[in-house]
Amino acid sequence: QKEVEQDPGPLSVPEGAIVSLNCTYSNSAFQYFMWYRQYSRKGPELLMYTYSSGNKEDGRFTAQVDKSSKYISLFIRDSQPSDSATYLCAMSARNYGQNFVFGPGTRLSVLP
Amino acid sequence: EADIYQTPRYLVIGTGKKITLECSQTMGHDKMYWYQQDPGMELHLIHYSYGVNSTEKGDLSSESTVSRIRTEHFPLTLESARPSHTSQYLCASSPGLAGGPLETQYFGPGTRLLVL
DSSP states (O other): OEEEEEOOOEEEEETOEEEEEEEEETTOOEEEEEEEEEOSSSSSEEEEEESSSSEEEEEEEEEEEEETTTEEEEEESSSOOOOOOEEEEEEEESSSSGGEEOOOOEEEEEEE | OOEEEEEEEEEOOOOTTTEEEEEEEEEEESEEEEEETTTOOEEEEEEEEETTTHHHHSSOOOOOEOOSBTTBOOOEEEEEGGGGGGGEEEEEEOOOOTSOOOOEEEEOOOOOEEOO
């Protein structure tokens, strides 16, 4: 079993839809959780990070962590064609970059 | 906006050749990383560095080597390229603020390598 699982997609939604992207994990020691967005032929860019359980909101994006279920989600409201990208979750037990474990990513297409 | 650069962006090369993938950042970050990413697969850490003259191997076994002679420069070298090295290679850097908030990593655009 992989440490971090993520639905690979692709996921296609119409413009304006609410998108839910999810990751599950097996290591209960993880306490730092991140979402990266990766456009085609580009490197990943950090979208959001959270520490421990709870919600965090930034504009149209909401990150949610449920440590009891080992489940994290990224919600995108009012999705736009510019949101079309691959979304990677990443997590770590320690606040050190070399400990990050990445999911395989979910490809999202937002259709105009 | 992150200032981290990778060259070349694309490279097609024959088996047995020696290649060096360049990575430079102008942010003065202490920590730098090299990841390997195959299509639809996770990023795997192959090397990282805490600072000048510091290099460590990551979780993924790799036949590549790295060096960190200058803060801003973290090249990756393959002495003898093989088809199994075909992949995308991503370089990243972070401020490495010990004890501070999450260690944000800034990624370069990547180098797509094809070994024939």
